[in-house]
Amino acid sequence: MSVSVLGSGAFGTALAISLAGNGPVTLWARDADQARDMQATRRNTRRLPGADLPETLTVTSDLERATQADTILLAVPMQTLRSFVSTHADLLRNRALVACCKGIELKTGQGPLVVLHGFLPTARTALLTGPSFAADIAKGLPTALTLACRDPETGAQLQQQLTTKNLRLYRTTDTSGAEIGGALKNVMAIACGAVIGAGLGDSARAALMTRGYAEMQRMALASGAQADTLAGLSGFGDLTLTCSSEQSRNYRLGLAIGRNETFDPNITVEGAATARAVHAEAQARNLDMPITAIVVALLDQRLTIADATAQLLARPLKEE
Numbered sequence: 056m057s058v059s060v061l062g063s064g065a066f067g068t069a070l071a072i073s074l075a076g077n078g079p080v081t082l083w084a085r086d087a088d089q090a091r092d093m094q095a096t097r098r099n100t101r102r103l104p105g106a107d108l109p110e111t112l113t114v115t116s117d118l119e120r121a122t123q124a125d126t127i128l129l130a131v132p133m134q135t136l137r138s139f140v141s142t143h144a145d146l147l148r149n150r151a152l153v154a155c156c157k158g159i160e161l162k163t164g165q166g167p168l169v170v171l172h173g174f175l176p177t178a179r180t181a182l183l184t185g186p187s188f189a190a191d192i193a194k195g196l197p198t199a200l201t202l203a204c205r206d207p208e209t210g211a212q213l214q215q216q217l218t219t220k221n222l223r224l225y226r227t228t229d230t231s232g233a234e235i236g237g238a239l240k241n242v243m244a245i246a247c248g249a250v251i252g253a254g255l256g257d258s259a260r261a262a263l264m265t266r267g268y269a270e271m272q273r274m275a276l277a278s279g280a281q282a283d284t285l286a287g288l289s290g291f292g293d294l295t296l297t298c299s300s301e302q303s304r305n306y307r308l309g310l311a312i313g314r315n316e317t318f319d320p321n322i323t324v325e326g327a328a329t330a331r332a333v334h335a336e337a338q339a340r341n342l343d344m345p346i347t348a349i350v351v352a353l354l355d356q357r358l359t360i361a362d363a364t365a366q367l368l369a370r371p372l373k374e375e
């Protein structure tokens with residue numbers, strides 16, 4: 056069974072490097088010059104500096120060639136997934152498709168698997184998510200991920216195929232829970248970064264992580280997901296990693312907000328659009344998600360950190 060990774064950003068490149076330890080892998084880059092450069096230098100200097108590309112990894116900008124594989128990993132940002140899949144649906148039919156992005160689509164409120172299903176309703180689809188920094192994966196450091204797939208047989212096949220020397224995959228059929236956990240932890244990471252950036256302390260961060268987790272569960276249960284899924288790698292696991300490490304771009308955006316600094320708008324920060332999408336969903340469904348609402352207000356510069364803190368502390372007292 057052959058594997059291709061579409062999207063040669065940090066995550067796509069790291070996954071391709073790890074999977075290349077199992078056998079030949081094709082990595083697709085949309086930019087022909089970048090693909091040629093990576094194939095020649097065996098490096099992705101722009102997105103994953105310092106990592107060597109193994110010989111079993113081929114980089115190409117030829118999408119027809121890359122989509123010959125049985126299993127295709129889609130490692131493009133969430134907000135670009137729809138346009139990518141709609142443009143290339145014909146090349147993606149009859150393949151096992153594994154979405155590797157974390158987020159909720161701003162204009163529809165949908166997660167990655169729902170978007171895929173809309174264009175390719177008969178495709179075998181799965182989601183790869185969980186606590187994993189691209190740089191760690193590329194270094195061969197041990198990492199555990201969740202492979203969410205509604206069909207147990209396809210899930211078991213993909214779990215076998217995509218497990219590598221350093222990637223250990225756990226399976227679930229609760230795709231909705233995995234989508235929501237992976238998307239919302241980024242929103243909470245922005246909030247936690249802001250708290251630390253503003254000097255509010257580790258205790259405040261722990262409070263936000265815990266109450267943020269309660270928000271994640273609220274949204275998950277309202278969406279028919281299982282609470283257990285949120286307690287796993289795709290929820291609690293990734294929340295812990297992303298809210299506590301400066302390797303996270305979402306956390307770093309939060310730090311910049313907290314310190315009143317600017318942040319490079321070209322850096323992929325999934326939590327920003329996701330916060331807006333989730334906030335709109337929460338309002339439409341009458342779900343109490345105060346931290347998400349505050350993150351949106353901070354992103355829109357409608358609120359200062361001091362006001363945000365005062366607002367959260369002044370909420371009515373209630374049972375945990």
Ligand SMILES: NC(=O)C1=CN([C@@H]2O[C@H](COP(=O)(O)OP(=O)(O)OC[C@H]3O[C@@H](n4cnc5c(N)ncnc54)[C@H](O)[C@@H]3O)[C@@H](O)[C@H]2O)C=CC1
Pocket residue numbers: 062063064065066067085102130131132133135138139155156157158187188189190322323325
């Ligand atoms: N970097 C990391 O450590 C991890 C990232 N992820 C997820 O992986 C997804 C991708 O993130 P990264 O690779 O880190 O981002 P990145 O910013 O490093 O790379 C994004 C890649 O997508 C490509 N791209 C953007 N728009 C495209 C389009 N319309 N068509 C085709 N290609 C397009 C870009 O050229 C670039 O190669 C995100 O959803 C992120 O949350 C998940 C786990 C870890």
Ligand SMILES: O=C(CO)COP(=O)(O)O
Pocket residue numbers: 157185186187188241244293296297302303304305306323324325
């Ligand atoms: O999803 C990630 C870790 O699991 C990567 O986080 P960032 O997108 O915030 O860098």
